[in-house]
Amino acid sequence: MDKAEAIVKALGGSANILEIEPCATRLRTEVEDETLVNDAALKAAGAYGVMRAGTVIQVVVGPEADVIASDIDDIL
Template sequence: MATKAEKIVAGLGGLDNIVEVEGCVTRVRAEVEHRENVDDAALKAAGAHGVVVMGDAVQIVVGSDADRVAADIEDMM
């Protein structure tokens, strides 16, 4: 079974689509190469409470484990 971080990576369009990622209190913030590869529904299915997109910046609201999830994604990169 895929981890929350792996599911979020998939929802962001894969590791090749992620330029940068960081945790911020309750959100995982990511900069992506191609916005059209981001699947909002997959991110919500991965456990996101919400998804906010501004250009190539994506904020995934995951709750208090955002820093851990972001660190797990960074480890995969």
């Protein structure tokens, strides 16, 4: 499984992701149900950190954020 697929799965699957957009070093996401997000799985997929504010989840992935977001858009 590649990094984008692992991140989608850790965010609760494609049906749980409402929006995803890249920032300089992060993936800013909004999810339907934040309880489905698995922080440990995100870190295992290569995330340096995870920040939560309700249904808004920021996944710190470093400078490859644009590439990962594009790969995730292809999956979704």
